[in-house]
Amino acid sequence: MAALPKRIIKETERLVSDPVPGITAIPKEDNLRHFEVFIDGPSSSPYAGGHFSLELFLPDDYPMCAPKVRFLTKIYHPNIDKLGRICLDVLKDNWSPALQIRTILLSIQALLGAPNPDDPLANDVAEDWKKDEKKAIETAQSWTKQYASAKLQE
Amino acid sequence: MNLVVRYEENVDGGFLAPYGTYRSNLDYNTEIVRNLIIDRRLSPFYTPLQDFDESWTDDELLIILSQLSLHSIETAYSDAEEEDDVDNHKIHKSTNYYKRQEQKAKLQSLVARVKDIQKEEENRYLEEKMRLKKQIQIQVSPDIPSRDLLRKLYRNATECPICFLYYPKYLNVSRCCLQPICTECFVQIKRLDPHPPHDDSSNEPGSEELPHTLISEAASCPYCASPDFGVTYDPPRLISTGINGSIKAGNYIEPFQSIPEDAVTSSPGSGTNVQPSVAIDEMRVMKKGAKNGKRRASLAADAPGVITVDMIRPDWEQKLISARNKLARKAATASAIHASNLIINEEEDDPSNSPRRRRFSAPMARETSSNRSRPGTNSAANHLRTVEERMIEEALRLSLIDEEERKKKVDAEERKKNQSN
Numbered sequence: 001m002a003a004l005p006k007r008i009i010k011e012t013e014r015l016v017s018d019p020v021p022g023i024t025a026i027p028k029e030d031n032l033r034h035f036e037v038f039i040d041g042p043s044s045s046p047y048a049g050g051h052f053s054l055e056l057f058l059p060d061d062y063p064m065c066a067p068k069v070r071f072l073t074k075i076y077h078p079n080i081d082k083l084g085r086i087c088l089d090v091l092k093d094n095w096s097p098a099l100q101i102r103t104i105l106l107s108i109q110a111l112l113g114a115p116n117p118d119d120p121l122a123n124d125v126a127e128d129w130k131k132d133e134k135k136a137i138e139t140a141q142s143w144t145k146q147y148a149s150a151k152l153q154e
Numbered sequence: 155m156n157l158v159v160r161y162e163e164n165v166d167g168g169f170l171a172p173y174g175t176y177r178s179n180l181d182y183n184t185e186i187v188r189n190l191i192i193d194r195r196l197s198p199f200y201t202p203l204q205d206f207d208e209s210w211t212d213d214e215l216l217i218i219l220s221q222l223s224l225h226s227i228e229t230a231y232s233d234a235e236e237e238d239d240v241d242n243h244k245i246h247k248s249t250n251y252y253k254r255q256e257q258k259a260k261l262q263s264l265v266a267r268v269k270d271i272q273k274e275e276e277n278r279y280l281e282e283k284m285r286l287k288k289q290i291q292i293q294v295s296p297d298i299p300s301r302d303l304l305r306k307l308y309r310n311a312t313e314c315p316i317c318f319l320y321y322p323k324y325l326n327v328s329r330c331c332l333q334p335i336c337t338e339c340f341v342q343i344k345r346l347d348p349h350p351p352h353d354d355s356s357n358e359p360g361s362e363e364l365p366h367t368l369i370s371e372a373a374s375c376p377y378c379a380s381p382d383f384g385v386t387y388d389p390p391r392l393i394s395t396g397i398n399g400s401i402k403a404g405n406y407i408e409p410f411q412s413i414p415e416d417a418v419t420s421s422p423g424s425g426t427n428v429q430p431s432v433a434i435d436e437m438r439v440m441k442k443g444a445k446n447g448k449r450r451a452s453l454a455a456d457a458p459g460v461i462t463v464d465m466i467r468p469d470w471e472q473k474l475i476s477a478r479n480k481l482a483r484k485a486a487t488a489s490a491i492h493a494s495n496l497i498i499n500e501e502e503d504d505p506s507n508s509p510r511r512r513r514f515s516a517p518m519a520r521e522t523s524s525n526r527s528r529p530g531t532n533s534a535a536n537h538l539r540t541v542e543e544r545m546i547e548e549a550l551r552l553s554l555i556d557e558e559e560r561k562k563k564v565d566a567e568e569r570k571k572n573q574s575n
Contacts, residue, residue, distance in 0.1 A: 005175065006204050007318040061178055063316060064342050093346060097316045097339065098376040 023105045033058040042113035046140035050148030066095035076143040078117040078126035087121035156184035158271050159224040161279045162297045164396035164403050165191050167307045168198025172338045174226040182341045182466045192397050194389040197326045197337045202319035206311045219304050225272050296402035303406035326385035329453040329460045331378040343463050345370050345470050348477035370474045373463045382455035384462035494538040
């Protein structure tokens with residue numbers, strides 16, 4: 001394996017020494033570009049109380065291209081499909097090398113707090129969301145309880 | 155070859171080629187960038203420090219600096235991993251495959267040559283540094299930076315917010331939000347490859363549709379996302395060494411008695427008198443200067459002095475045009491195939507004109523088509539037919555090759571058997 005760029009080493013160190021509340025990111029031992037991530041659902045969202053598992057990978061071109069992030073926990077969200085892929089501008093064309101692992105994970109946490117059914121990835125969820133928002137939020141809450149409760153993972 | 159860091163090619167203590175932090179995206183126009191650096195319009199490629207601590211003494215700092223190489227050869231060129239070509243798993247390799255392989259081999263030999271030259275350069279640099287250490291002053295090349303120059307440059311090193319490496323504080327600044335960026339990161343930033351607009355229907359997952367058009371937007375500022383990213387550079391006023399400089403890098407002596415350059419803009423009262431405190435003093439002045447000193451406002455992308463990402467990659471327009479042409483060709487082929495399918499379907503409805511017969515007797519097919527009384531469509535139908543014929547010929551050719559290959563294999567196996575017997 002190629003030597004890890006200084007930037008990745010420093011970012012990892014700073015993630016450990018100065019963690020973001022509600023977010024953990026730990027590199028895997030066999031590949032330091034591969035992170036195991038947990039994000040807590042924002043308290044004012046249907047995902048409150050949820051403890052979501054994600055994986056994050058830093059491609060060779062990082063930081064010139066965005067990290068690859070995917071939800072591993074099942075989640076009912078208009079911008080996250082059933083494979084866990086996330087529709088978020090900063091993960092695609094709006095990526096900037098001045099962003100970091102930390103900021104990307106914060107953006108994902110913010111996306112949980114502000115679902116955007118007008119730019120959907122999971123079309124069925126987005127439609128439910130537009131048709132009957134109350135019901136959709138209830139579904140999201142029950143999925144959170146069922147798949148993302150912290151106790152379940154321990 | 156312009157990517158080799160040569161120690162003679164230095165400007166104000168930096169160089170004309172990148173240190174090698176990044177392995178890819180080195181497709182910027184090296185000639186343009188070299189000239190911009192020589193003209194002091196872009197910060198030179200300084201050798202970065204992996205770490206920096208303000209509490210280091212000058213001696214500690216200089217020891218660390220003296221151990222740095224010109225280029226990070228090992229990490230930059232070490233494992234250029236063998237990329238898997240899609241055609242590696244196919245029996246019939248396209249002509250493009252051979253072209254790609256040829257290009258890859260060319261690139262590899264080029265990389266190997268650059269690596270060799272860089273190594274030679276590194277050794278010469280090392281020898282010169284050894285001479286400097288042994289105080290054989292007369293023989294030392296004047297291109298080896300003096301201790302004063304190194305101290306002056308790196309004493310207040312700043313971190314580039316993108317690569318997290320430490321550089322002399324004379325970095326480029328974004329034209330819009332005045333954030334620092336080292337030249338090595340700057341040359342990495344470029345337009346996205348031509349792509350369909352975000353709301354194009356071809357973006358839908360699973361859509362086979364061809365995009366209607368391709369666009370390529372100018373790169374935005376990585377810090378504030380303003381469009382048309384560009385930087386400006388203020389060369390240090392008291393350092394002017396190397397190419398087009400007033401003295402050689404080795405002859406630089408810090409002008410202790412004069413006023414530090416930062417003081418010119420801010421408090422004139424903070425003169426320097428005692429040598430050891432110069433660094434500390436200057437640091438204070440610097441901090442003050444950042445707060446009180448004249449802070450230039452944001453500049454427009456076309457303002458004089460602004461270097462944009464398109465300026466160092468002037469071929470972007472050509473790339474966009476060729477990508478669009480490629481798309482147009484693809485679309486034309488797709489509609490031709492689509493149209494010919496329609497005609498075949500029509501013909502299949504007509505039992506007297508079996509397409510199978512026509513396929514294997516091309517001249518006859520032309521006859522039948524001319525016999526048909528469908529005015530106006532004849533020439534078009536003929537054209538489509540020839541396209542179709544070509545496709546069939548190609549299929550036949552491929553299956554013949556297949557058969558030959560199979561025979562060869564059988565032969566080879568039999569030979570093997572005979573030999574082992």
